[in-house]
Each structure stands twice: as structure tokens, then as C-alpha cells.
Amino acid sequence: MAVTTTDWSGSYAPTLDDIEALASAALRDLPEPFASLAADVTCSVAEFAEDDVLQGFGMDSPFELMGLFSGVGMTEDGAVPQTGQLPNTVYLYRRAILDYWAEHDDNTLGEIVTHVLIHELGHHFGFSDEDMEAIEAQADHDPA
Numbered sequence: 336m337a338v339t340t341t342d343w344s345g346s347y348a349p350t351l352d353d354i355e356a357l358a359s360a361a362l363r364d365l366p367e368p369f370a371s372l373a374a375d376v377t378c379s380v381a382e383f384a385e386d387d388v389l390q391g392f393g394m395d396s397p398f399e400l401m402g403l404f405s406g407v408g409m410t411e412d413g414a415v416p417q418t419g420q421l422p423n424t425v426y427l428y429r430r431a432i433l434d435y436w437a438e439h440d441d442n443t444l445g446e447i448v449t450h451v452l453i454h455e456l457g458h459h460f461g462f463s464d465e466d467m468e469a470i471e472a473q474a475d476h477d478p479a
Contacts, residue, residue, distance in 0.1 A: 349429070349444060351381070351382070351429055354380045354429050354448060355378070357444065357448040357449070358378045358380065358425075358448055358449075358452050359378070361445075361452050362452070365456075369456070369460075372409070372460065373459060373460075375422055375423065376406075376423045376424065376456065378425045378426075378427065379425070379427070380426075380427045380428075380429055381426060381427075381428055382428070382430050383400075383428050383431065384397055384403060384426070384428050388403060397430065398431045398434045400428055400431055401431040401432050401451045402426060402427050402452065402455045403425070403426040403455065404424075404425055404426075404455040404457075404459060405421075405423070405424045405425075405426065406422065406459065407420070407423065408423075408459055408460065408461040409459060409460055410461030425455040425459070432444075432451060457470075
């Protein structure tokens, strides 16, 4: 019985820059009026969430958090930027995203990055996690 091997020597995991490029493409493809409303939101990619962020969510593993919105949602008090207020930012966590991608072969990496980005942008627009779960559940039941 012949054993076929694959040469993995030229293969590398997608980098921070690769994830950032996928996120930038997803932001460019946002339809209006969402694109305009999210124009001032920055996107940052890191390997993992910081320990204090994970602790704040009661998470033991950095692989549990693929993305995070930081800032003031459009529907919250103080949504009008104040002097010294940092811009709203979406953080994407490369290693958690790659781990999810490796375990779920039903989506491309670009689809996963886009999904996490859109979810976090939902917080910028004022949606809670529960709101977005309900929207996703409805979308899963409605044929396109």
C-alpha cells in the first residue's frame, strides 16, 4: 500500500496581516447605510485577547473570544464623541478565529472573519448579543 504525503513545507497559517486584509475587504463590502455609519470604527487584529478582557467575560481560555467591540454604541448615552474619547474599535483575535476555522469546515476563513466583524459592528450599532442571536436565527429560518 502506497502512502501519499503532502509537502507542507511551504504552508503557513494566515498571519495578522492576512486576517486584517480579510477584515478590510469585509468593511469595504458593507452596504449602505452601514458602511457610512461604520466609517469611523477602527479594526485591530491581535493574536489573543488580553488576560483582563478574558477575565472580564469570565473566560478561562483565550480561544473562547474571536472578537470584541470596544467603545460607545450609537444608541448609548455619550454616543456623540467627546474630547479625549477613543474611537470605537473592533478587535479580531487571530488564533481564536483560526482555531474555529480549523474545527468548522463549513465556512471559509473569509466568511468567519466577516461574521465576527459584523457581529462586533452590531454592538457599534447598539445591538446586544441577544439581539444579534435573534437576527441570525431568523436569517437561518428565512430562505434567501
